[in-house]
Amino acid sequence: SEDASAILSIHASRELSENWAVAREAATPFQGRCPIHVIDSQSVSAGQAILARAALRALEKGVSPDDVVRMVRGAVDRLYAIFYSD
Numbered sequence: 001s002e003d004a005s006a007i008l009s010i011h012a013s014r015e016l017s018e019n020w021a022v023a024r025e026a027a028t029p030f031q032g033r034c035p036i037h038v039i040d041s042q043s044v045s046a047g048q049a050i051l052a053r054a055a056l057r058a059l060e061k062g063v064s065p066d067d068v069v070r071m072v073r074g075a076v077d078r079l080y081a082i083f084y085s086d
Helices: 019-030 046-060 065-076
Strands: 007-011 036-040
Touching: 007 019, 007 046, 007 065, 019 036, 036 065, 046 065
Parallel strands: 007 036
Antiparallel strands: none
C-alpha cells in the first residue's frame, strides 16, 4: 500500500473458498491509508483470470482505479461457464 494509489484484489468465489473473507479481514487495518477493493469473482480459474486481465488492461489505458473496480464488479455478473462432457 505504500507504493499504490489503490489495491484491487480479485478472489475465487466465496462459495468455494474462504480467501475472499480472509482478504477482507486483512484489508481492515489499512483502511484510511490506501483503498483496498476485495472482489468476489463468483468464479474460479478462467473466470477469475478474465477479470484480472480486464482490470490490468483498463489500468494500462489510464482508467482510474475507482472506475476499474466498478467495471470489474459489473463484469462479475456477466461471466458464464459452459462445460461439455461426453
